[in-house]
Every structure is written in C-alpha cells, then in structure tokens.
Amino acid sequence: MTSIALIVAGGSGLRFGSQVPKQYLALKGKTILTQTIHRFLSHPEMDHVQVVIREGDEAYYTEATAELRTHPDYPKLLPFTYGGALRQDSVRHGLEALQSLHPKIVLIHDAARPFASQALISRVIAKTKEVGAAIPGLPVTDTVKHITGWQENPMIRDTLDRNTLALAQTPQGFSYPLILAAHQQHQGKPVTDDASLCEHVAIVTGEASNIKITHPADIEGYSMTQTRVGQGFDVHRFTETPVENGIVWLCGIPVSHSHGVIAHSDGDVALHALADALLGAAGLGDIGQHFPPSDMQWKDRASSYFITHIMGLLQTKGARVQNVDVTVIAERPKVGPYREKMQAKLAELLQIPLDHANIKATTTEKLGFLGREEGIAAMAVATIIIDQ
Numbered sequence: 001m002t003s004i005a006l007i008v009a010g011g012s013g014l015r016f017g018s019q020v021p022k023q024y025l026a027l028k029g030k031t032i033l034t035q036t037i038h039r040f041l042s043h044p045e046m047d048h049v050q051v052v053i054r055e056g057d058e059a060y061y062t063e064a065t066a067e068l069r070t071h072p073d074y075p076k077l078l079p080f081t082y083g084g085a086l087r088q089d090s091v092r093h094g095l096e097a098l099q100s101l102h103p104k105i106v107l108i109h110d111a112a113r114p115f116a117s118q119a120l121i122s123r124v125i126a127k128t129k130e131v132g133a134a135i136p137g138l139p140v141t142d143t144v145k146h147i148t149g150w151q152e153n154p155m156i157r158d159t160l161d162r163n164t165l166a167l168a169q170t171p172q173g174f175s176y177p178l179i180l181a182a183h184q185q186h187q188g189k190p191v192t193d194d195a196s197l198c199e200h201v202a203i204v205t206g207e208a209s210n211i212k213i214t215h216p217a218d219i220e221g222y223s224m225t226q227t228r229v230g231q232g233f234d235v236h237r238f239t240e241t242p243v244e245n246g247i248v249w250l251c252g253i254p255v256s257h258s259h260g261v262i263a264h265s266d267g268d269v270a271l272h273a274l275a276d277a278l279l280g281a282a283g284l285g286d287i288g289q290h291f292p293p294s295d296m297q298w299k300d301r302a303s304s305y306f307i308t309h310i311m312g313l314l315q316t317k318g319a320r321v322q323n324v325d326v327t328v329i330a331e332r333p334k335v336g337p338y339r340e341k342m343q344a345k346l347a348e349l350l351q352i353p354l355d356h357a358n359i360k361a362t363t364t365e366k367l368g369f370l371g372r373e374e375g376i377a378a379m380a381v382a383t384i385i386i387d388q
Contacts (some may be wrong), residue, residue, distance in 0.1 A: 001049050001224050002048075002101065002102065002103040002104050002105070003045055003046055003047055003103065003104065003105040003106075003107065004046070004049070004050055004098055004101065004103045004105070004106050004107070004124060005040035005043075005046050005048070005049045005050070005106075005107045005109060005171065005372070006050050006052065006094045006095065006098070006106050006107065006108045006109070006177075007036055007037060007040065007049065007050070007051045007052070007109050007110075007111050008034055008052050008083070008087060008088070008090050008091055008094065008108065008109070008110055008111060009021075009023045009036075009051055009052060009053050009054075009057075009061075009083075009111035010052050010053055010054045010082075010083025010084070010090035011023070011054070011087070011112075012054065012113075019061065020053065020059060020060070022112055022166070022213060023036075023064075023111040023112055024057070024060040024063075024064055024354075025038050027114065030067070030103070030197070031063075031064040032111065032114045032213060033051075033061070033064045033065075034064045034068065035065065035114035035232075035318075036109070036112075036113065036114045036116075037051065037064075037065065037068060037077065038068065038071070038318060039114070039115075039116055039117075039118070039121070039142060040107075040109070040121070040379065041068065041071055041073045041076055042071075042073065042118070042145050042317075042318070043079060043118055043121050043122070044315050045121075045122065045125050046075065046076060046107075046121075046248070047102075047103075048076050048077075048078050048098075048099060048101065048166040049076050049077050049078065049080065049249070050076075050078045050080075050094055050097060051078075051080045051081075051111075052081055052082070052083045052090045052093060052094040052097075053080050053081075053082065053083065054082070054083055055082050055083075057192055058080075061080055062335060064118055065077065070312065070315065071312075071315055071316065072312055072316060073316070077234060078097075080265060081093055081097040086188075086190065086208065087191075087192075087303070088183060088186070088187075088189070088190070088191055088194075089187075090221075091108060091194060092180075092184065092187065092201040094108075094184040094308075095156065095176070095179065095180045095183055096180070096284060097178075098176070102176075103176045104176060105125065105128050105129065105173060105175065105176060106173070106174055106176045106179060107121070107124060107125065107128075107171040107172070107173045108170060108171060108172050108173075108174070108179070108194050109170045109171035109172075110170045110212055110377070112208055112212050112213040112214065113169070113211065113212050113213070114209075114213070114230075114252045115209050115210055115211065116169075116170070116171060116207070116210050117207060117209070117210070120136055120171075120204075120206070120207050120210060121171060121313055123204040123205065123219060124136060124171050124172070124173040125135070125173060127173065127202050127204045127242060128173030128174060128175070130202075131177065131200065131202045132174070132175045132178060132200070132232070133172075133174045133178065133179075133195065133200065133201040133202065134172070134173045134175065134201065134202040134203070134204055135168055135169065135170070135172040135173070135193070135195045135200050135201060135202075135203060135204070135205070136168075136169040136170070136171070136172075136203070136204050136205065136206035136210065137166035137167060137168050137169060137203040137204070137205075137206050138166060138167040138169065138205075138206040138207075138208065139162075139165075139166060139167075140162040140165040140166065140167060141162070142162070143159060143171070144159070144160040144165060145157075145158075145160070146158050146159070146160055150166065159380065165269065166203055167206070168193050168195065169206040169207070169210050169212075170193070170212075172193060172194050172195055174194065176197065177256075178198065179194060179197070179198065182194075182197035182198055183197065183227070208335060217221050226385070226386040227322070227383065227384075227385055227386075228281045228282070228283075228384050228386060229281055229381065229382070229383050229384075230276070230277040230278060230280030230281030230282070230381070230382050230384070231276075231277050231280060231379070231380065231381050231382075232272070232273040232274060232275065232276030232277035232279075232280060232287075232380045232381075232382075233273055233276070233377070233378070233379050233380075234269045234270075234272035234276065234279075234287075234377065234378055235269060235375055235376070235377040235378075236261045236262060236263050236267045236269050236375055236376055236377075237261070237262045237374060237375040238257075238259040238260070238261060238262070238373065238374060238375050238376065239259045239260045239261070239262060241259075242258045242259055243258070243259055245305055246258055246259055246260050246352075247260065248260070248261055248267070248333055248376065249261070249266045249267060249268040249271075249302075249303065250268060250269070250270045250333075250335065250338065250342060250378075251268070251270045251271060251274075251342035251343075251345050251346050251359065252268065252302070252303065252304040252307075252342070252345040252346070252349065253324065253338055253341045253342045253345055255333050255335075255338050256330065256333065257333040258332075259373075261376070263300045264293040264298060264299060264300075264304050265291070265298050265299070265300060265302070265303055265306075266300060266301065266302050267303075268302075268303035268304075269328070269377060269378040270326050270328055270342070270359075270374055270378040270380070271303035271304065271306065271307055272287055272303060272306075272378070273326065273378040273379055273380040274307065274324060274326055274346075274378075274380040275287045275306050275307060275310055277305070277324065277380040277381055277382035278310050278311075278314065278321070278382045278384065279310060279313075279385065280382075281319075281382050281384045282313065282314055282317055282319055282384060282386075284310075284313055284317075287306065290306070290309070291306055302346075304349055307349045307350070308349065311349070311350065314384065316336075317386060318386055319383065319384045319385065319386040320351075320385050321350045321351070321356075321382065321383070321384055321385075322352070322356065322383040322384060322385050323352065323356040323357070323358070323382075323383050324346065324350060324352075324356070324357055324358065324381065324382045324383070325358045325360070325380065325381045325382075326346070326358065326359050326360070326378060326379070326380045327356075327359075327360045327361065327362060327377070327378060327379045327380070328359070328360070328361045328362075328377075328378050329361075329362055329363070329364065329370055329377040329378060329379070330361070330363065330373075330375075330376040330377065331363050331364075331366070331370065331373050332372060332373060334361070335359065335361035336361070339359055339361075342359050343357050343358075343359050346359070
C-alpha cells in the first residue's frame, strides 16, 4: 500500500513577521522545513515525500534540502511542486501532482510542525488504513468561551462543553481518492484544515510537542534534544616479525611503524573504538554487528568508511556528533608527530569543529602485552545530540 507524505510549505509566513518564510528559518541549526521533511523521510512506512512550495522560494527550498541529500532515504523525496494562493489550493496542487503514482494513503502535514514523532505518524497511518481518514487531536483542558469576535468590543455569548472539543493537528491522513475528490469539489472554499472537507474522520491521540510554529515566541528557547554518551574499546595484535615499510592506521592516517597490524580491515584501533562509541551512544549495537569480520566485503576496508556509514545511521535518527575523545594506548608508534593530522581527519569524518575532536596517547609503563609491544589499543568516548 503506497503511502505518501504531502508537506505544505507554500505559505509566506506573514504572521511570523519575517521577510523569509518561517519554514525556511533556522531552528537549532537546521531549517524548520529540513527537520519536517526529515521526520517523514525517516519513517519506514513512508514511500515518498512530496513538498509544495511557493513560487519564488526555489532557492530557499534548495538550501533547506541540501543536507538531506546524504540521507539514505533521500530518493523518497519527490521533486517539489508549486502551491496556490490559498492553503487548500496548495494542497490540491500537491494532491494532483501525485496522480501518476496512484497512492493509497496520503498524510497532509504543515511544514511549520517540525516535531511530529515517528509514533504519531504511525498512529495516523494505522487509523487511516482502518477507517479511511484520521487526524491527531488533543483534548481541550481550558474553559472555552464562544464570543462575538475579537475585532471590536468582544463579548461572551456562551460556554462550550470542552469534553466535545479537540485541538486538531497534522499530519492528517486520508484515502487518496477521497481527499483528492474532496479538494477538487470544494475549490475556493476557505478551510483551515483538510478534515473539514470530509465526513467520518477518526481522531488519534496527538502530541503537545507537535506545535505549529506561528509566532517568534513559538521557537524562543524551544529545545527538544537528548544528549547521549557512548564508549568504545578496541585492540589489535602486531605482526610477530618486522614489516618493511610498515604502516599502522590511526584515526584514518597512516603512521610509520616497524610492525604491521593483524586485522580483517585496515586495523585502525582508534576508529574502531570510535565506531563502537558512536554506535553505543545512539543505541545501535556494535561494530561487529554492522561490519562482521566473517563478511569478506570488509576485508582490508578502510575504517574511515565505517565512520562515514555510521554517520549516515546517526542522521536517520536525527542525531549529530557533539564531540569525541580518543585515547591511543601503545609504547610505539608515537602519536605526537601525527596528532594534528589525526585530529583534522576526525573533524572531517564527523563534521565537527577541530577542537571537538580530541586525541590523546598513553602507555602502560611497559606492563602487559601492550608494554611488551605485542599490540596496540584505543579507547573512545563520543557525545551525540539527538533532535526529537
């Protein structure tokens, strides 16, 4: 069953009071639209994502979607289509752009709601499959008054029963033929949400965090992040006999040494420890699960590839690396002469500032197998930030 998310990003953001439409403003380092698209690209039940934009906003859209090109599900993102003068015009244009794909279900979502959770999206999809139309809603907790209007001298007419009321949110899910026909039949009719055009719409539990950003105060001091820490350790044995022009890989940099490293890949203990630290912080298992030594495709593979792959996995979870701290443990080779190159390589791989990639080295004071120079080890700690 084909499911498509239709993200409506055609507004001008006049109420926000910004020259740049609010969906293209930065929130925690990424545009609001970028974060909204990411939520739906990452959902396993979404087959495609269609964005509707305002004519003239092409440059904003291109910039907002640039970093999504490295997302493993980026091919789900369809070419944008243009909206219309009213929101319902934009939705109709978006729905009509999907006709050749013959979707079964479409989820219509406001671009200015970047915090819809994966669980919320799943609830809407499940209920839409069951009854044909479903929206998320929140119970009304405040007393609601029916008034004459806010324009001049507003007066209370009566008190409404809040037990019969709900605050509607998006994404709103529909059978595609149902909502397409409804929009085509009601062109020009001003509505504030798509469920207004349908009968027999179910309600699923919404989320208080799924706010619609309308005014600057909606994002001031807003924070929905987790800070998580992981640790990793790795060790590799040196070859028993010296190796001519021997190389030991550390943090993606070749380091001259009298002996080579016995390993399935390139044996970069620092990157292997770092890989486990990153995976651990994100709750994604360990390096052996993702790159098993029994799999010959990883034979002699550069460990920098492992880090790049893991960075893609982190991105699918809405995570970014804050900082890392790597300690190399060996009598030899000495890290000092290579430290700056190693630090620069880590910063490049992890997309972090140089001073967020710390590298240290120590020995075991000649004790144990490391002290006897039979091998080399590394420890790593990684801190990641997960946007929710």
